Amino acid sequence: MEETPLIAPLNENLSPGQVRARLDWRCDPLPAGIGGLFLPYGFGRSYGDVCLNRDGVLLDCRPLRHLISFDAESGLLTAEAGISVDEILAFSVPQGWFLPVVPGTKYVTLGGAIANDIHGKNHHSAGAFGCHVERFRLRRSDGSEWLCDRSQNPDLFFATIGGLGLTGVILWAAVRLRPIRSSFLSVESIPFAGIDAFWKINEESAAPFEHTVAWLDGASLGPERLRGIYHRGNPADEGARLAHPGSRWSIPRRVPDAFLNRIAIRALNEAYYWKNSRKRKTYLQPYDPFFFPLDGILNWQRLYGRRGLFQYQCAIPPASARPGTAELFEVIRKSGRMPYLAVMKTFGERASGGWLSFPRPGITIALDFPGPETELRTLFQALNERVMRLGGALYPAKDSQMEPAMFRAGFPNYARFLELVDAGIRSDFAKRVGLVK
Amino acid sequence: MTNFIVHGGTSLIARQVLEQMLGPDSRVVLTGRDAARLEIVARHLSTLTGAACDWLLLEDASAAAVAEAARAACRQLGQVDVLLIAQGNLPDQARCEEQGELVAEAAIANWQSPVIFCLEVARVMEAAGQGRIGIISSVAGDRARRSNFIYGSLKAGLSAFAAGLRQRLRGSGVSVTLIKPGPVDTPMTAGMKKGGLMANPAMVGGEIARALRERRSVLYTPGYWRAIMWIIRGLPEFVLARMRF
Numbered sequence: 001m002e003e004t005p006l007i008a009p010l011n012e013n014l015s016p017g018q019v020r021a022r023l024d025w026r027c028d029p030l031p032a033g034i035g036g037l038f039l040p041y042g043f044g045r046s047y048g049d050v051c052l053n054r055d056g057v058l059l060d061c062r063p064l065r066h067l068i069s070f071d072a073e074s075g076l077l078t079a080e081a082g083i084s085v086d087e088i089l090a091f092s093v094p095q096g097w098f099l100p101v102v103p104g105t106k107y108v109t110l111g112g113a114i115a116n117d118i119h120g121k122n123h124h125s126a127g128a129f130g131c132h133v134e135r136f137r138l139r140r141s142d143g144s145e146w147l148c149d150r151s152q153n154p155d156l157f158f159a160t161i162g163g164l165g166l167t168g169v170i171l172w173a174a175v176r177l178r179p180i181r182s183s184f185l186s187v188e189s190i191p192f193a194g195i196d197a198f199w200k201i202n203e204e205s206a207a208p209f210e211h212t213v214a215w216l217d218g219a220s221l222g223p224e225r226l227r228g229i230y231h232r233g234n235p236a237d238e239g240a241r242l243a244h245p246g247s248r249w250s251i252p253r254r255v256p257d258a259f260l261n262r263i264a265i266r267a268l269n270e271a272y273y274w275k276n277s278r279k280r281k282t283y284l285q286p287y288d289p290f291f292f293p294l295d296g297i298l299n300w301q302r303l304y305g306r307r308g309l310f311q312y313q314c315a316i317p318p319a320s321a322r323p324g325t326a327e328l329f330e331v332i333r334k335s336g337r338m339p340y341l342a343v344m345k346t347f348g349e350r351a352s353g354g355w356l357s358f359p360r361p362g363i364t365i366a367l368d369f370p371g372p373e374t375e376l377r378t379l380f381q382a383l384n385e386r387v388m389r390l391g392g393a394l395y396p397a398k399d400s401q402m403e404p405a406m407f408r409a410g411f412p413n414y415a416r417f418l419e420l421v422d423a424g425i426r427s428d429f430a431k432r433v434g435l436v437k
Numbered sequence: 438m439t440n441f442i443v444h445g446g447t448s449l450i451a452r453q454v455l456e457q458m459l460g461p462d463s464r465v466v467l468t469g470r471d472a473a474r475l476e477i478v479a480r481h482l483s484t485l486t487g488a489a490c491d492w493l494l495l496e497d498a499s500a501a502a503v504a505e506a507a508r509a510a511c512r513q514l515g516q517v518d519v520l521l522i523a524q525g526n527l528p529d530q531a532r533c534e535e536q537g538e539l540v541a542e543a544a545i546a547n548w549q550s551p552v553i554f555c556l557e558v559a560r561v562m563e564a565a566g567q568g569r570i571g572i573i574s575s576v577a578g579d580r581a582r583r584s585n586f587i588y589g590s591l592k593a594g595l596s597a598f599a600a601g602l603r604q605r606l607r608g609s610g611v612s613v614t615l616i617k618p619g620p621v622d623t624p625m626t627a628g629m630k631k632g633g634l635m636a637n638p639a640m641v642g643g644e645i646a647r648a649l650r651e652r653r654s655v656l657y658t659p660g661y662w663r664a665i666m667w668i669i670r671g672l673p674e675f676v677l678a679r680m681r682f
Contacts, residue, residue: 024624027473063624066481091485 022060037426042109048400049428075177081111097177117162121211130161130352136173141424162354182239216342307371341368355413407433445524453642461487507557547591612652
């Protein structure tokens with residue numbers, strides 16, 4: 001297996017030699033003499049190497065964040081692709097509109113949300129981000145521009161949704177927002193013990209709740225009995241419509257490597273469980289802590305120190321979801337490695353149509369392990385083998401280790417995708433799984 | 438404050454100032470040399486704030502074209518409440534030292550064009566007896582340094598102009614705010630190294646908006662540049678001459 005240095009590839013951690021270029025205006029051509037194969041780049045918050053391009057150029061698209069139009073009647077927002085979820089919400093929430101799908105951090109761009117066809121806690125009710133994208137404009141490295149929607153250039157449209165930035169630079173996109181009455185959610189947090197209890201609550205919650213997600217005590221994936229907190233919620237009817245401010249807390253740049261050791265992991269999970277199991281059954285929560293718990297502390301990723309964070313996120317089809325989940329947990333238990341954070345959530349039937357989209361009906365499990373990568377390799381390989389056998393797939397945005405065969409098995413549309421890959425673009429991920437030479 | 442003119446309407450700092458000052462009742466005229474970019478900014482600002490945003494294309498950078506654009510902008514708005522001079526660029530010092538034409542271009546972009554535009558609008562404001570003028574100069578104008586003294590000398594000229602204009606307009610109801618940003622993370626500084634002193638444009642924009650509201654005379658932004666430049670201005674010439682930065 002190819003040796004890949006797997007530091008959590010967040011902006012500050014990029015190797016100092018990385019070449020960068022920036023796109024300041026959507027009317028400008030791509031920077032002349034960009035000097036090599038490039039990759040459209042936003043916040044670099046993907047955990048794996050879909051946002052890395054070690055031998056090429058990162059094309060910084062964050063300057064492209066102008067609004068283009070907003071229809072306050074229909075909620076159709078058109079904006080440049082470098083705008084962030086944070087910036088969109090600051091604009092739309094006071095007017096009573098919210099993004100239809102948001103990921104676990106608000107520091108992602110509109111373009112990145114499309115390119116990774118991100119999902120949120122409402123996937124079972126709203127589908128992935130791509131379901132709500134009406135159209136976008138794509139610039140290829142040959143200079144050609146393509147207006148793409150479901151009827152115009154549909155192949156490029158569906159290749160680009162979940163296309164990991166490999167089909168061109170998304171200059172702008174139009175996305176349909178959903179109306180909200182307040183910026184709060186009505187939330188329930190239910191402690192549960194044992195995996196059967198999870199499945200029961202999960203089944204009961206799907207229809208009445210737009211948002212559902214289960215947090216599992218990572219330490220309880222060990223020899224003890226599994227326990228967790230099930231969060232479910234609906235948009236509230238009451239409360240003001242306020243864009244919530246960002247956090248003022250930040251993690252210092254250098255954290256001792258030993259910070260997230262086994263004892264700390266256990267303590268943090270214990271504290272989280274204790275705090276949440278004591279909450280009122282139903283309460284109003286502002287959207288920010290509900291959707292973006294990790295953003296509560298800026299640069300939280302620094303907690304992982306130089307060993308880095310390795311997330312393993314897979315999806316398992318409905319038929320094998322229950323036995324499959326038990327099997328994966330058994331593999332983890334036997335490995336003795338403890339995830340710092342574990343999350344489970346149901347994916348619904350609604351598909352965005354993106355050729356390389358990750359969300360698919362079934363259950364998705366995300367497991368955060370502290371590095372170093374060398375110590376996780378055996379475990380991840382064992383998990384890979386089970387996931388493939390169960391007919392599942394890994395989430396490219398979180399992956400840094402799957403091999404080409406596993407990618408091809410999980411994303412059977414890759415063959416026709418290859419034909420639309422922009423010859424001027426590459427990423428480390430694309431190279432690793434065989435999407436580019 | 439409802440009617441705004443921005444000379445150098447595609448400036449990122451200017452955009453950040455406007456984002457924080459405009460409201461649905463505002464009217465804005467942006468001027469610049471690139472129609473496509475002006476349109477992008479105007480649409481952004483009107484979508485974001487509900488303001489009526491328009492732009493005027495400068496035919497060229499000649500004195501006549503700049504003066505005419507300033508007059509046209511004033512005619513369009515009738516009353517002008519805020520003028521923001523954000524026009525400028527960062528010339529290539531080494532190439533300027535070789536080619537006189539580049540020096541002339543830099544002088545037009547960073548001094549001549551801002552000064553002519555400002556004088557035209559100032560006349561209208563003076564006659565109306567009210568208004569606020571913000572002129573974006575630079576800390577680079579406070580003391581020349583080896584690596585960018587063409588730019589620095591032009592910004593020094595612009596700072597001196599602002600101080601003189603403030604004296605002329607004293608008692609007229611028109612304020613002049615001289616704005617001296619340190620390096621800000623914008624397209625203009627894209628070639629510079631991103632050190633710890635590179636400021637966030639939104640933060641700088643917010644400070645400029647507040648200084649205009651409060652009719653401050655001089656704004657260093659971020660504020661710590663006031664202290665830094667106080668020290669640097671105090672250095673004897675023989676010390677500075679030995680420094681290469």
